[in-house]
Amino acid sequence: MLIQLSWAINFDEQLDLLTYYVKFLVVIYFIYRIIDSEEKLLIFLRAHVVGCFVLGWTAYTQYEGGRFEDFGGAGGGDANSFGLQLVTGIFAASALFLAGKKWDKLAVFLSVPFIVNGVVTTISRSAFLAVSTGGLIYNYFTPKPYRRRVFVLSLLAIALFLILTNPIYWARMDSLKRAGEDVEGVDTGSGRLVLIEKQWDMFKAKPLGHGHRGTAYLSPAYLADQYLTGSAGSRGRSSHNTFMTMLVEHGLIGAAVYVAIVLWMIKSLRALWRRVRGTDGFFAVLVPTVAAILGCVTISDMFVDYVKLEVRLWFIAILMVMVDLSRKSTFEMLSSCDKPALASRRPRSDARRQSMRRPVAVGRGRTR
Secondary structure, three states: OOOOOHHHOOOHHHHHHHHHHHHHHHHHHHHHHHHHHHHHHHHHHHHHHHHHHHHHHHHHHHOOOOOOEEEEEEEOOOOHHHHHHHHHHHHHHHHHHHOOOHHHHHHHHHHHHHHHHOOOOOOOHHHHHHHHHHHHHHHHHOOHHHHHHHHHHHHHHHHHHHHOOOOHHHHHHHHHHOOOOOOOOOOOOOOHHHHHHHHHHHHHHHOOOOOOHHHHHHHHHHOHHHHHOOOOOHHHHOOOEEEEEEHHHHHHHHHHHHHHHHHHHHHHHHHHHHHOOOOOOHHHHHHHHHHHHHHHHHHHOOOOOOOOOHHHHHHHHHHHHHHHHHHHHHHHHHHHHHHHHHHHOOHHHHHHHHHHHOEEEEOOOEEE
16 A cells, blocks of 8 residues: 555545554554453453444434434444444344343343344445344354354344334345346446446556555546446546455455455454354354454445445454464463373383482473
8 A cells, every 4th residue: 555655546545545554553453462361352342332332322313214324433434334333233242142241131132222223224235234144154153052042042133123124124125136137216236237347447457556546536437427426527436345446446466465364364263163163151152253243244345345444453353362362272271281191101110110209390391
């Protein structure tokens, strides 16, 4: 991003994105350094759920119809972004309900309806796909001791969702069935498919990337006017796919970084899942929670440009913390097993002679 400043299509936009990511790196660093125990992970989830409840309460008290976007907060955002933020709060709340204290369970019971209602007020198709896919991922990664409870809670969550939705919401979700079709008066996303085709042409024109917001600036030269939005003189079309955004605006390097992060997330989550799948406790329920959150964010990337989505960076940092805690736990477990393992190898014929000699240390926790 720094190097791209020299050729970015808009210097100010590129500098703005670079500033954002410097801040994101600072946030990741502090999360990774400060959160060093399960108790602090629990505190983080509580704070996240409280924040999502505030957004849900805002929607509950101010919603007057249509797509609600006036959630407020630093940086603002659109209905899709806030819808996804609230979805992550639902999965974070699930971990508190399964492994938190009694007052955690009570707080989740009271706050989740407002969070779910907030998702509904956004009438976001990407948020709907995110919560649906995230739910499947959560159930898949749930350790065996919790599967029955999670299945029952999933059914209750579906029932709550159906109660809070309305015909207007389902009319918009129904357009997903006709994705890509050209239907008059219905937004089926056909324009997004055309845009993706043209984004490939934009990428080929400059494989090193056009800089932040390059798609929006170049779209009038690549798309017919019917696919553009905005008033005369400032018409354009923003990207609706995070991967294509990285490819067009940040080139091969940006796309490679995105793919590498996704592959690292999958590898790390599978390793953690193999470790906890037969156990219980807070860490065991945190694995499906983080898997669902990062999974639903990645699914949403296919439909919205989430280059500046901060919640993604929060939970990537949390995953880094979990991997680190898992390694430390494994090391401590192996260290504690060293002494009995070596003692069992002592020959019986030497038992009396060894008992008369003073033990001599030969390694971490090892004696001969």
